Amino acid sequence: MFLSSKILLRTALCLTLVAPVPVLAAEQPANPPKEMSAEAALDGVALQGNVLETMNSNGYTYLLLDAAQGKIWVAIPETQVKVGQSLAIAPGMTMFNFTSKTLNRTFDRIVFAPGPDKGSRPAAAAEAAKPAQGGGFDAALRAEAAGAKDAAAPAEGGSDASLGTSTGSAGAVVPSSEVNVHKAAGPNSYSVGECFEQGKELNGKTVRVRGKVMKISRMIMGKNWLHIQDGTGNPLKNHHDLVVTTQEDPGEGTVVTIEGKLAADKDFGAGYRYDVLVEDAKIEK
Known part of the structure; x- marks a missing residue:
């Protein structure tokens, strides 16, 4: 009887150890x-x-x-x-x-x-998914879009995602997160949403924007491509995620103020189009 009890106990322990948790x-x-x-x-x-x-x-x-x-x-x-x-x-x-x-x-x-x-x-989808090769700007933009896989997952709350209507630059957009960053102080300061709303009027002008760095695609055509959000803008139009090119690397997750020249309706072809892009920006933390 004692031996039988020991066998049962040992069997139970084995089952406990191998049972999936x-x-x-x-x-x-x-x-x-x-x-x-x-x-x-x-x-x-x-x-x-x-x-x-x-x-x-x-x-x-x-x-x-x-x-x-x-x-x-x-x-x-x-x-x-x-x-x-x-x-x-x-x-x-x-x-x-x-x-x-x-x-x-x-x-x-x-x-x-x-x-x-x-x-x-x-065929087009497979080509777009290839890493950049050579020095063409189209190849660089493909690499920028491919960098979306390194984006952090959106925070809880707010809009669940931001999705565009094209497969080029839209593939790099970071889904909308629950971000609430105050607008930058001083002249030429705009929110992310205002940059999109006033894009045509601001085309070619210097703007200051404060936001959280959601993603960085590094050293594409010698520049870092930042995606910043401040909680403004329309996610259904991808107008919540502002793309900024710069030589600096502030790190993902940091809140920064960027200053650079705004370019509206920037179309590089092959599906790579930006309603608004801030180029050659300087960064303040």
């Missing part, structure tokens, strides 16, 4: 291991499949797509989508452990995309 998504690290990112990231990949599940929230449509790469959650600007519908999605960028406060839900992996792909462009 559930891990809540909220407890997982915000930034996945590099191996996970390399395997699971779908940046610049056009997706296609049947819609298994869909819901709308805060101006966006979330849908679970049964694609060749597996079952993938995708977020696009609010669109009429039905369960069972076959849908092609334009290339976007991947976020891991992204929490949507409006849905009260955390997605282990979700692709933020500009919307449905209105044409079959597999």
